[in-house]
Amino acid sequence: MNELATLMQPESQSTHTPSVAIIGGGIAGATAAVHMAELGLNVHLIEKGSGLVSGPPICHLHAGGNLYREISTEQCIELLKQSIDTIRLYPQTVNKRPTVIAVPYSDGGSPEELYERLITIQDCYAQLVEKDSANKVLGEPADYYKFYSRDEIEALAELEQPAQPSTIDEWLIPFAKHTDLEVLKFPVVAVQEYGWSVFRIAASATLALEKMPNCQLKTDTQVIGVEESEQGWALECLDSDGQVEFLHVEYLVNACGYETGSIDDLAQKPRERLVEFKAAYVTNWPECQELWPEVIFHGPRGTPNGMAQLTPYPDGIFQLHGMTKDITLFEDGLVASDNASSQPSLPLRLKSKIQKGWDEEVIVERSRRAIEHMSRFIPDYQRAHEFGTPLFGAQQIPGKDDTLRAADVTFEGKHYARVEVVKGSSAYEAAIKLVEQWQLFDYQSQTIEQLHPVTLALTSTEIEQKAKQLAELRTYPQQLAQYYGQ
Ligand SMILES: Cc1cc2nc3c(=O)[nH]c(=O)nc-3n(C[C@H](O)[C@H](O)[C@H](O)COP(=O)(O)OP(=O)(O)OC[C@H]3O[C@@H](n4cnc5c(N)ncnc54)[C@H](O)[C@@H]3O)c2cc1C
Numbered sequence: 001m002n003e004l005a006t007l008m009q010p011e012s013q014s015t016h017t018p019s020v021a022i023i024g025g026g027i028a029g030a031t032a033a034v035h036m037a038e039l040g041l042n043v044h045l046i047e048k049g050s051g052l053v054s055g056p057p058i059c060h061l062h063a064g065g066n067l068y069r070e071i072s073t074e075q076c077i078e079l080l081k082q083s084i085d086t087i088r089l090y091p092q093t094v095n096k097r098p099t100v101i102a103v104p105y106s107d108g109g110s111p112e113e114l115y116e117r118l119i120t121i122q123d124c125y126a127q128l129v130e131k132d133s134a135n136k137v138l139g140e141p142a143d144y145y146k147f148y149s150r151d152e153i154e155a156l157a158e159l160e161q162p163a164q165p166s167t168i169d170e171w172l173i174p175f176a177k178h179t180d181l182e183v184l185k186f187p188v189v190a191v192q193e194y195g196w197s198v199f200r201i202a203a204s205a206t207l208a209l210e211k212m213p214n215c216q217l218k219t220d221t222q223v224i225g226v227e228e229s230e231q232g233w234a235l236e237c238l239d240s241d242g243q244v245e246f247l248h249v250e251y252l253v254n255a256c257g258y259e260t261g262s263i264d265d266l267a268q269k270p271r272e273r274l275v276e277f278k279a280a281y282v283t284n285w286p287e288c289q290e291l292w293p294e295v296i297f298h299g300p301r302g303t304p305n306g307m308a309q310l311t312p313y314p315d316g317i318f319q320l321h322g323m324t325k326d327i328t329l330f331e332d333g334l335v336a337s338d339n340a341s342s343q344p345s346l347p348l349r350l351k352s353k354i355q356k357g358w359d360e361e362v363i364v365e366r367s368r369r370a371i372e373h374m375s376r377f378i379p380d381y382q383r384a385h386e387f388g389t390p391l392f393g394a395q396q397i398p399g400k401d402d403t404l405r406a407a408d409v410t411f412e413g414k415h416y417a418r419v420e421v422v423k424g425s426s427a428y429e430a431a432i433k434l435v436e437q438w439q440l441f442d443y444q445s446q447t448i449e450q451l452h453p454v455t456l457a458l459t460s461t462e463i464e465q466k467a468k469q470l471a472e473l474r475t476y477p478q479q480l481a482q483y484y485g486q
Pocket residue numbers: 023024025026027028029046047048049053054055056057058059060061062221222223224255256257258259263276277278279280391392393394395396419420421422423424425
């Protein structure tokens with residue numbers, strides 16, 4: 001790599017259009033590319049896989065961070081703001097249905113603990129809507145959350161759900177009918193935390209980038225060397241035919257997800273970080289004809305009573321998380337960087353799952369445990385069965401705090417940045433920070449909609465169609481790509 005700087009061909013200085021290379025086409029890199037390409041910059045997006053946004057799953061938007069009791073109110077508010085901007089950028093990617101948060105007796109907490117934080121988040125949402133009506137993407141601020149007593153839930157259990165639920169009460173009918181209310185503390189809360197389709201995000205970013213000639217999208221291409229030079233950065237890229245290409249750009253963005261540390265090592269920009277491997281399971285409950293909300297049953301993480309989470313899709317398909325070591329979490333699944341390398345090293349058995357996939361029997365065994373875990377709260381769920389490849393992967397967490405959820409971008413030197421999002425909704429803010437820090441564009445007072453005409457011209461039909469193709473290609477049921485909710 002020493003001769004790399006001399007091999008590179010500096011770009012013409014006459015255009016004055018800044019050139020940016022983004023390594024990694026997950027939600028972080030793809031969103032940075034979409035944003036910068038919409039601004040007219042000269043963007044190179046380099047992804048070693050065959051498509052964009054195909055890393056670890058993204059199933060929840062986290063607009064308010066209410067799924068996490070352990071995080072600060074500040075992080076919740078940051079996630080709320082970031083999520084609102086993200087829906088405005090990718091409006092066709094969310095599944096609009098509420099989330100029920102229930103505290104069972106097997107958990108040490110109490111439902112009232114959620115109350116104060118919800119009021120603060122609701123106030124913040126109301127202010128954002130007052131400031132700009134385009135921020136009203138989570139419904140009426142007054143309906144952001146609603147508490148339910150046991151009597152109220154029992155009354156809902158007597159009702160029939162309409163074909164398309166429109167109120168929070170209507171969404172809660174299946175929960176009221178099928179949940180074992182004896183195991184829950186009351187009240188339970190319903191909050192406007194929406195689902196998020198990773199396949200429709202992948203489709204939106206891919207379709208938008210394909211329409212913008214100032215973005216060079218290189219898939220099946222791995223960056224194997226980077227070197228800082230006077231003019232910026234030189235990159236050594238290896239494509240799937242074994243061809244090596246050198247690229248020179250002024251700015252370099254490292255958006256390699258859980259592999260961000262490997263590029264930090266090449267760039268000699270050390271950084272502390274954690275990496276965690278996790279999985280969720282795709283299941284089918286064939287008898288289920290109702291439209292469920294998302295449901296969270298709280299529990300202490302990493303114990304046999306860990307949180308159980310039900311994420312609904314069309315046609316009785318549900319994704320399950322169980323925050324126990326033999327369902328979603330894995331022994332030695334959380335690893336840290338050290339002095340020798342910024343890249344935390346996962347155990348080989350977990351790396352092999354990412355690179356080669358899962359053994360069928362492990363899929364069945366872990367899915368079965370996830371189903372049993374859920375049926376402690378929803379007894380009828382016992383009738384569900386596993387339904388194919390789990391949603392899994394490793395995610396990065398910058399620093400040392402494994403509860404951090406709102407993180408975005410860090411800069412090193414003049415022209416090197418790493419985007420390290422823990423939640424996908426932080427990706428758009430990270431992109432803005434890149435542009436602002438490097439003074440690549442003067443936003444003036446343009447809105448998200450004005451800044452992204454190409455992305456916002458995509459239709460719901462073309463996005464869903466592309467998303468279904470991607471789901472099939474990646475061996476997941478098409479229901480995970482379809483619209484669900486209002
Ligand atoms: C089980 C599970 C559930 C999750 N659920 C949610 C959720 O509901 N909501 C949410 O917001 N987040 C969720 N997350 C977290 C979320 O998946 C990640 O934070 C997010 O995908 C990170 O995006 P990214 O773009 O930073 O990284 P990635 O998606 O990992 O993308 C990085 C890309 O870089 C590429 N790359 C790496 N090295 C190179 C190289 N040398 N050259 C070229 N390309 C390279 C990789 O191929 C990859 O495509 C979940 C994570 C897990 C594990």
